[in-house]
Amino acid sequence: xxxxxxxxxxxxxxxxxxxxxxxxxxxxxxxxxxxxxxxxxxxxxxxxxxxxxxxxxxxxxxxxxxxxxxxxxxxxxxxxxxxxxxxxxxxxxxxxxxxxxxxxxxxxxxxxxxxxxxxxxxxxxxxxxxxxxxxxxxxxxxxxxxxxxxxxxxxxxxxxxxxxxxxxxxxxxxxxxxxxxxxxxxxxxxxxxxxxxxxxxxxxxxxxxxxxxxxxxxxxxxxxxxxxxxxxxxxxxxxxxxxxxxxxxxxxxxxxxxxxxxxxxxxxxxxxxxxxxxxxxxxxxxxxxxxxxxxxxxxxxxxxxxxxxxxxxxxxxxxxxxxxxxxxxxxxxxxxxxxxxxxxxxxxxxxxxxxxxxxxxxxxxxxxxxxxxxxxxxxxxxxxxxxxxxxxxxxxxxxxxxxxxxxxxxxxxxxxxxxxxxxxxxxxxxxxxxxxx
Amino acid sequence: xxxxxxxxxxxxxxxxxxxxxxxxxxxxxxxxxxxxxxxxxxxxxxxxxxxxxxxxxxxxxxxxxxxxxxxxxxxxxxxxxxxxxxxxxxxxxxxxxxxxxxxxxxxxxxxxxxxxxxxxxxxxxxxxxxxxxxxxxxxxxxxxxxxxxxxxxxxxxxxxxxxxxxxxxxxxx
Amino acid sequence: xxxxxxxxxxxxxxxxxxxxxxxxxxxxxxxxxxxxxxxxxxxxxxxxxxxxxxxxxxxxxxxxxxxxxxxxxxxxxxxxxxxxxxxxxxxxxxxxxxxxxxxxxxxxxxxxxxxxxxxxxxxxxxxxxxxxxxxxxxxxxxxxxxxxxxxxxxxxxxxxxxxxxxxxxxxxxxxxxxxxxxxxxxxxxxxxxxxxxxxxxxxxxxxxxxxxxxxxxxxxxxxxxxxxxxxxxxxxxxxxxxxxxxxxxxxxxxxxxxxxxxxxxxxxxxxxxxxxxxxxxxxxxxxxxxxxxxxxxxxxxxxxxxxxxxxx
Numbered sequence: 001x002x003x004x005x006x007x008x009x010x011x012x013x014x015x016x017x018x019x020x021x022x023x024x025x026x027x028x029x030x031x032x033x034x035x036x037x038x039x040x041x042x043x044x045x046x047x048x049x050x051x052x053x054x055x056x057x058x059x060x061x062x063x064x065x066x067x068x069x070x071x072x073x074x075x076x077x078x079x080x081x082x083x084x085x086x087x088x089x090x091x092x093x094x095x096x097x098x099x100x101x102x103x104x105x106x107x108x109x110x111x112x113x114x115x116x117x118x119x120x121x122x123x124x125x126x127x128x129x130x131x132x133x134x135x136x137x138x139x140x141x142x143x144x145x146x147x148x149x150x151x152x153x154x155x156x157x158x159x160x161x162x163x164x165x166x167x168x169x170x171x172x173x174x175x176x177x178x179x180x181x182x183x184x185x186x187x188x189x190x191x192x193x194x195x196x197x198x199x200x201x202x203x204x205x206x207x208x209x210x211x212x213x214x215x216x217x218x219x220x221x222x223x224x225x226x227x228x229x230x231x232x233x234x235x236x237x238x239x240x241x242x243x244x245x246x247x248x249x250x251x252x253x254x255x256x257x258x259x260x261x262x263x264x265x266x267x268x269x270x271x272x273x274x275x276x277x278x279x280x281x282x283x284x285x286x287x288x289x290x291x292x293x294x295x296x297x298x299x300x301x302x303x304x305x306x307x308x309x310x311x312x313x314x315x316x317x318x319x320x321x322x323x324x325x326x327x328x329x330x331x332x333x334x335x336x337x338x339x340x341x342x343x344x345x346x347x348x349x350x351x352x353x354x355x356x357x358x359x360x361x362x363x364x365x366x367x368x369x370x371x372x373x374x375x376x377x378x379x380x381x382x383x384x385x386x387x388x389x390x391x392x393x394x395x396x397x398x399x400x401x402x403x404x405x406x407x408x409x410x411x412x413x414x415x416x417x418x419x420x421x422x423x424x425x426x427x428x429x430x431x432x433x434x435x436x437x
Numbered sequence: 438x439x440x441x442x443x444x445x446x447x448x449x450x451x452x453x454x455x456x457x458x459x460x461x462x463x464x465x466x467x468x469x470x471x472x473x474x475x476x477x478x479x480x481x482x483x484x485x486x487x488x489x490x491x492x493x494x495x496x497x498x499x500x501x502x503x504x505x506x507x508x509x510x511x512x513x514x515x516x517x518x519x520x521x522x523x524x525x526x527x528x529x530x531x532x533x534x535x536x537x538x539x540x541x542x543x544x545x546x547x548x549x550x551x552x553x554x555x556x557x558x559x560x561x562x563x564x565x566x567x568x569x570x571x572x573x574x575x576x577x578x579x580x581x582x583x584x585x586x587x588x589x590x591x592x593x594x595x596x597x598x599x600x601x602x603x604x605x606x607x608x609x610x
Numbered sequence: 611x612x613x614x615x616x617x618x619x620x621x622x623x624x625x626x627x628x629x630x631x632x633x634x635x636x637x638x639x640x641x642x643x644x645x646x647x648x649x650x651x652x653x654x655x656x657x658x659x660x661x662x663x664x665x666x667x668x669x670x671x672x673x674x675x676x677x678x679x680x681x682x683x684x685x686x687x688x689x690x691x692x693x694x695x696x697x698x699x700x701x702x703x704x705x706x707x708x709x710x711x712x713x714x715x716x717x718x719x720x721x722x723x724x725x726x727x728x729x730x731x732x733x734x735x736x737x738x739x740x741x742x743x744x745x746x747x748x749x750x751x752x753x754x755x756x757x758x759x760x761x762x763x764x765x766x767x768x769x770x771x772x773x774x775x776x777x778x779x780x781x782x783x784x785x786x787x788x789x790x791x792x793x794x795x796x797x798x799x800x801x802x803x804x805x806x807x808x809x810x811x812x813x814x815x816x817x818x819x820x821x822x823x824x825x826x827x828x829x830x831x832x833x834x835x836x837x838x839x840x841x842x843x844x845x846x847x848x849x850x851x852x853x854x855x856x857x858x859x860x861x862x863x864x865x866x867x868x869x870x871x872x873x874x875x876x877x878x879x880x881x882x883x884x885x886x887x888x889x890x891x892x893x894x895x896x897x898x899x900x901x902x903x904x905x906x907x908x909x910x911x912x913x914x915x916x917x918x919x920x921x922x
């Protein structure tokens with residue numbers, strides 16, 4: 001039996017219980033055993049003065065690339081990056097090779113996550129066989145497998161067929177599963193590589209209009225209403241999308257939504273140097289869009305922050321803009337970006353920030369044991385971070401196998417000090433830890 | 438300057454037994470104006486005005502790649518095949534400009550002979566080049582600058598001597 | 611002078627004027643008489659062409675050779691872009707051979723910008739995707755200046771597939787810089803998105819524009835760049851926006867007809883319109899060599915650019 005740990009004097013921010021106060025938290029074994037003003041009885045004491053203690057972050061949307069593109073990322077390196085970013089749970093997207101469209105693949109991903117032991121890995125199953133958008137994948141097999149998949153997406157590809165989308169939503173209800181559709185109307189987006197707007201017009205890069213996202217979302221919201229199924233909107237990128245979700249929620253449609261750090265922070269003018277590190281799907285949009293997405297996250301229209309962490313090796317990114325793949329690293333920088341871009345300017349407070357990073361995504365996918373509450377008898381999935389210390393993003397120091405961060409060289413506030421997965425440190429004092437106590 | 442031009446004009450006609458077959462080619466920029474004045478003078482002596490031309494040597498300089506590219510001006514040269522070409526320049530110094538002018542000229546045709554006329558010879562040759570006609574020899578130091586002023590360009594005729602610091606001198610070469 | 615020419619915007623009006631004035635000196639003996647100069651002896655220019663383009667490549671090759679530079683043509687077929695050696699690897703291979711300038715033509719917008727970050731040689735954009743074709747704009751500006759002497763107040767109508775056209779982009783920025791007024795003419799499907807930001811007038815009515823224009827510049831309908839779906843048929847396009855001799859009578863007496871070539875005769879311009887005396891289409895080609903000579907002289911005739919630290 002490992003020794004008990006007491007986190008002493010942290011500001012505990014726990015949206016699930018509504019708690020935001022200075023307290024001590026005691027961990028024994030895998031669980032939280034006490035919270036409040038507690039004595040250090042036979043426990044190791046860790047001073048947390050000035051730090052924030054919160055439920056470990058939950059990412060609904062990451063590309064861990066394994067199996068198939070282990071040159072870009074593996075479950076082990078991806079969850080290492082997650083742990084450094086304060087995450088204790090990561091949802092791994094289905095666009096691997098082979099595609100995660102069967103029980104065998106999703107079970108393999110779970111096993112890889114267990115072996116690494118750095119974060120709980122929850123696979124996202126594909127909606128359609130091979131992400132081809134034609135035939136429904138065996139959602140039931142994946143849902144009833146040991147991986148217990150309850151979240152499906154063809155992410156990276158949009159389900160273009162309204163008929164297939166309707167069937168997916170209807171069928172998913174049998175397992176109370178969520179369907180997340182990458183909203184991008186194929187003909188409108190065809191050939192596009194960045195946001196269609198003033199910048200693309202001058203750069204001579206074919207654009208993807210905001211409407212390519214919005215027309216699919218409008219369709220999907222109608223289908224979600226028709227079917228009564230649960231729809232999740234990944235990586236909201238436009239002001240119009242925020243409006244559609246706001247209106248749908250008001251009508252009682254069962255919809256949740258996520259925003260990525262880059263869509264909360266970056267605009268399309270960054271593409272001006274033609275560096276594909278700024279190429280992402282959906283594309284970086286305009287200032288107005290960023291402002292609307294920020295506001296949507298702050299007021300809860302957008303439930304959570306998800307990373308869309310998408311590693312690509314240098315040889316894939318160091319090339320012509322239109323020939324490079326989409327995607328950006330985010331797991332290690334998400335907290336810093338949200339603190340720097342939203343909390344510091346006063347757009348949201350700590351309770352809402354932790355809710356968006358942890359509680360809301362855990363609830364959206366029904367992940368027991370993640371997202372709080374921080375209470376005796378619950379699993380010790382926690383993050384402790386320094387909200388004030390500024391640090392500079394250095395790509396070569398990131399844990400990810402790839403280095404394609406759009407935040408390189410930026411100064412961010414908010415740095416993870418400890419991450420704990422079921423009572424074991426995955427990050428301790430800012431350094432990698434492998435479950436030691 | 439008038440006297441120097443007049444003397445050179447006489448020397449050219451004397452040496453070439455008149456002005457038949459003589460073509461006066463000025464090296465841009467001030468050499469062109471001097472060539473025109475020489476042509477006028479020879480016209481008044483001989484009753485025929487030799488053809489004149491303008492030669493830009495920017496593309497033939499031997500210091501390309503060592504300083505910013507010089508501005509170019511149009512080269513306009515009449516037929517020089519079989520002619521006696523008198524190259525006209527304002528100042529003869531290291532001889533490098535004259536070398537460039539010779540190369541530029543040879544690219545334009547095959548003259549019977551090439552002669553060199555300069556208003557000022559200030560010495561300090563770095564190449565085996567000698568002027569056939571010299572308006573005035575002016576002994577100078579390397580840290581001095583000779584500026585020829587031409588009424589057509591500078592509002593008045595004249596020659597100015599000034600001091601330049603070594604670095605500016607180096608840059609100017 | 612500038613180190614790279616990736617966009618016409620890399621030059622300021624003074625720089626453009628300098629290129630045009632220098633080009634004029636190469637044509638002092640007549641526009642089609644071009645001598646050879648020893649100026650760039652020892653310099654090496656690589657033509658790195660990822661798209662077939664005989665005319666632009668030949669024009670650059672002649673320009674470099676007339677200045678005595680060594681020219682190496684490095685052609686890469688379209689398919690090799692996808693699966694062959696990457697642009698970065700190719701760039702570094704060429705760089706290792708010690709070249710002074712790389713003239714690049716590429717189907718990807720911004721490929722020259724990327725290349726400039728990877729090599730210490732000067733990079734000259736010879737046309738990239740739908741982005742820019744700055745040397746085409748310079749030779750067009752030169753041709754316009756030959757006829758009008760200056761640009762201030764000139765009205766230039768650019769007609770056709772502006773959205774997909776790198777020639778249009780470079781010309782619009784270049785003409786605006788030099789003080790000309792630009793009107794874009796074509797159906798809205800051929801205008802670029804958010805064209806409001808370009809500072810130009812737009813119209814679908816070519817016949818309203820022609821009587822006021824000093825220059826009518828017809829763009830090539832680029833079927834290979836996706837023009838296809840933007841108009842119902844080329845026949846309809848030709849009828850509504852093409853220039854034929856009859857429509858050309860609407861032009862002012864001194865107005866010019868221009869086209870970057872190669873022409874789709876019978877589509878954007880008819881043969882009889884292309885051969886009108888006011889058409890300066892062949893002058894554009896002739897002027898291309900002089901303008902590219904001027905650019906090479908000004909960019910490579912200075913201090914060795916390779917001694918400078920490359921800017922990432």
